Amino acid sequence: MSIKSEVQGFDISNKSAVIIGCGGLGTNAAVHLAGAGVGRLLLVDFDKVEKRNLNRQFFYTKEDTGKEKCRLLAKKLRAYAPETEIKSHCGKFEPSFAYGYDIIIIAVDNIETRKEINSFCRASKMPCVNGSIDGFFGTAYLYIPDKTPDLEAAGCLNKTDKKMRSPSVAAGIIGALEAQLATDYFLGKGESAGKLYIYDNNEIHALTIRSDNFD
Numbered sequence: 167m168s169i170k171s172e173v174q175g176f177d178i179s180n181k182s183a184v185i186i187g188c189g190g191l192g193t194n195a196a197v198h199l200a201g202a203g204v205g206r207l208l209l210v211d212f213d214k215v216e217k218r219n220l221n222r223q224f225f226y227t228k229e230d231t232g233k234e235k236c237r238l239l240a241k242k243l244r245a246y247a248p249e250t251e252i253k254s255h256c257g258k259f260e261p262s263f264a265y266g267y268d269i270i271i272i273a274v275d276n277i278e279t280r281k282e283i284n285s286f287c288r289a290s291k292m293p294c295v296n297g298s299i300d301g302f303f304g305t306a307y308l309y310i311p312d313k314t315p316d317l318e319a320a321g322c323l324n325k326t327d328k329k330m331r332s333p334s335v336a337a338g339i340i341g342a343l344e345a346q347l348a349t350d351y352f353l354g355k356g357e358s359a360g361k362l363y364i365y366d367n368n369e370i371h372a373l374t375i376r377s378d379n380f381d
Contacts, residue, residue: 168249170203179249181352182206182266186259186283187273188235189213190222190332191297194341195271195348196239197225200247202349207243209254210263211236222334261286269348270294273341277325284309284317293351293359296322297344301331304340304365307375308347314360315377321362339365 171177181204185192188211196207215223215230215238225242226235240254255263259279264270264286272283272294280296287294291311298305307320317323343363350358361372 168203170201170249174202176349176353177203178349178352179203179205182208182268183271183348184208184210184264184267184269185271185273186210186279188223188239189219189273190334190337191273191299191341191344192271193223193225193239194338195273195295195297195344196243197246198342198345199271199348200243200250200252202345203247204250204352206251206267207253208263208267209236209240209243209252210257210259211239212256212258222332222337224334259283261290264290264292268293269351271344271348272296273344277323280317281323284323287311288316295344295347295351296320297340298322299332299336299340299365302333302336302365302367304336306340306343306347306363306365307361308351308359310351310356310359313356315375319377320375336365339370 185196188209213235215226215233215235225239230238234256236254236256240252243252288311293310296307296317307322309316347358361374364371
């Protein structure tokens with residue numbers, strides 16, 4: 167038994183995740199899953215570090231400006247959690263990337279990418295966790311195909327008039343919550359699935375998403 171599993175009381179070293187987006191949400195989700203001892207991570211992002219990212223993307227520094235996020239994050243996570251196998255793809259997400267992994271973590275602000283992943287998960291029966299933030303507001307949702315309503319039913323695909331403000335604390339809370347929901351799935355804790363977790367200016371609520379197809 168590893169030191170991590172002894173300290174935590176659980177072992178997820180045989181589990182794996184694909185993290186789509188290596189920004190504020192993705193860096194937080196990745197560090198918490200790696201810290202918890204997940205066995206494998208695949209990091210996917212096509213973007214490069216900008217100065218405006220640095221308030222909430224704590225693995226990057228001013229000297230990293232202009233460099234590929236996914237490659238930088240993978241390198242730093244390997245030093246942080248050497249027992250976790252970490253791969254990266256510096257480009258846009260393709261459904262084929264997810265095969266062989268247990269869950270997808272969505273950490274992007276692109277509705278079209280969310281729609282694509284939702285369709286892929288519905289067809290492939292692969293679970294996913296979606297997260298989003300806007301100012302001091304954010305949501306997180308665990309979708310398990312055939313067991314819970316999908317991202318569309320949960321309102322995660324709705325277009326809104328977002329201000330696209332991203333304070334560090336909101337990214338930290340929702341990114342960590344995404345990691346927690348993925349860990350819940352790994353450990354078979356089904357009670358957190360199908361609930362839309364809402365962070366709204368220092369309060370967190372859970373809204374159960376109901377559908378005609380699920381009781």
